[in-house]
Amino acid sequence: MGVTAILVNSNDRRHLGDCLSALRNELRGGDEIILVDNASTDGSPEFVAAKFPEVRVIPNKHNAGFGAANNQGVQAASSEAVMFLNTDTVVQPGSVRRLLETLAGDPAVAAVGPALIRPDGSFQVSFGKTVSFLGQFIQKAVLNPYYKRVLPRRTGPRAAGWLSAACLLARTDAVRRVGGYDERFFIYFEDIDLCRRLARGGGRLIYEPRARVLHQGGGSTSARARASRFEYRRSQLFFYDKHASRLSGAFLRIYLRAAVALLAARGVFDDEEGRALRERYRSLFRKGNAAA
DSSP states (O other): OOEEEEEEESSOHHHHHHHHHHHHHHOOTTOEEEEEEESOSSSHHHHHHHHOTTSEEEEESSOOOHHHHHHHHHHHOOSSEEEEEOTTEEEOTTHHHHHHHHHHTOTTEEEEEEEEEOTTSOEEOOEESOOSHHHHHHIIIIIHHHHHHHGGGOOSOEEOSEEOTTEEEEEHHHHHHTTSSOTTOSSSSHHHHHHHHHHHTTOEEEEEEEEEEEEOOOTTTGGGHHHHHHHHHHHHHHHHHHHSOHHHHHHHHHHHHHHHHHHHHTTTTOSHHHHHHHHHHHHHHHOSSOOO
């Protein structure tokens, strides 16, 4: 089974060298790498062209968003499997083969995700079950602390309800069959939405901890934390509108209104950028639907 690795880049040149060097060592003849560049201004496309000429670069004239850019990669892919990979990752030796073996070993499996390891050696919780207001509360308050303790000791694969697209290997035909990523998600929650639709289509999702990927985290969003947080909340609301119960959506909106009010009381929105961002939150809460 061949694989097309798809990376979406937005001004993350500082991580690209390590990411692509590790990926190059993992792939075999016939595999391919596609980098979709979302209008970077840091010299990323030129760097890749000079140092990694085997990588196919698809340039965008504007930031199309994570899901839309990944869909461009899927459309261009020629392999049986596609691997969505963040630019701030380093695939560990043997991990791509392990993911491919798990995918190829069971025709019912639609997607497989590895263990994501932070630079300090701790495990990132990169999988879960259903997403709802109560489910997310339980995930963050109970399951995440539990998983962080037990994941280093878990070596066997397990079924999941969603997997992180920081590294996600999927059958190309399965992704195409469900229509790829929903491009109304600009960034965040698009991977959970994709996994939900793959599962609804009859595909199994597997967390495979014997495959490991170092994940720095925040490669393209850390420099603009407040705006990034807004995008997270907008996508979260849209995901709830699309998939969760009306009660879950109502609870989420109450919670977010309170959270924004608390941030305002702490002076987070007192500068010019903050005032504009607070108005974006107000507009978001006024909408009947949170789609971008």
